[in-house]
Amino acid sequence: MRASRKVRVAILISGRGSNMASLVAAAQAPDYPAEIVLVAANRPDALGLATASGHGIATRALDHRAYPSREAFDAALQAELAVADIDLVCLAGFMRIFSAGFVEAWAGRMINIHPSLLPLFKGVHTHEQALAAGVRLHGCTVHYVVPELDAGPIIAQAAVPVRPGDDADALAARILVQEHRLYPQALALVASGQVRLEGARVVFSEGLTGAEGALLSL
Template identity: 65%
Template sequence: MPASPPLRVAILISGRGSNMASLIEAAREPGYPAKIALVLSNRPQAAGLATAAAAGIPTASLRQRDFPDRDAFDAEIGRVLAAHAIDLVCLAGFMRILTPGLVEAWRGRMLNIHPSLLPLYKGLDTHERALAAGDAEHGCTVHFVVPELDSGPVVAQARVPILPGDDADSLAARVLGAEHALYPKALAEVAASLGPKSVP
């Protein structure tokens, strides 16, 4: 039997897209169950768009100020995803909270990576908070997106030790390295579990 086509993935970014780059690299491997079919940003100047374009991946950008409200903006995101026949969405440094309507439409098909060991430290400033708490370890989590911030089911986690002398920057750099290894593995796991073109 011929190999089944990989799931079509959209990555949503707001900046340079370092996690996006790790996903693009992983998806080049033979047999990887997902194909990066679109990179979309809410910032037209996001450096990650150029990285994606250089890799031959279609890109799109939308600015919320061009829409009357968040619902209209997110509805357009949904239309762009549909136009590219997207099966699965990965948030990778997308610095916007999506509306419940869009999140619910993609329930079970939208992933995010967060720089903490959820349920610890939802939201921002996770590295500073882990240091302030005197934690021995920190890390990152890939989870399904639900309307409640950083609260969806966990797919995978990676742990990083907090070392003597760590500050927020040194800890962030080490966690980011763990993210780059974790996200491609988690995406492969989810894409394989969904199966080829099994999503509606």
């Protein structure tokens, strides 16, 4: 990623794009180290596309059902990212699994937010999983994307207490507030070079302690 200009970011969505909206809002600050230049969705009806267009951001809809294979979809997406001169990809509710080749091509340059404190509760229905497990803390994680689902090195996490009487909807709503805080902070760390991926490890720049780097919130 280039230090001479702001990092050019593409956000990939599949639905309403609430985390996308939080990244777009943060990037409007003059001193934010990244600019959102493209929002792409694998569903043409994704509501977040209209939100992005309203902010003057270029959008692309690539209906995954129109492609004969996962690799063909990934190749079409790669072409869009190349045309937009993208440095860094942010997944924000993007409900597609990439081919290993696509992930490897973006190693260290693609991040995701997941609604659990990884490595706990990978996949979907994380809030139901947390309640069934009886954990007292639940939260969200920003991590680098690797070929294995929800297994990439962790950049940042935020936690909330699980309260007596919580159901999945109540827990999800509280965690979403933390997601909207955490993701812009984590993207800023990556885009500014304060966090980077070295092999399978996340490395924080000098001056960031582990606790500060993790951005853990109770």
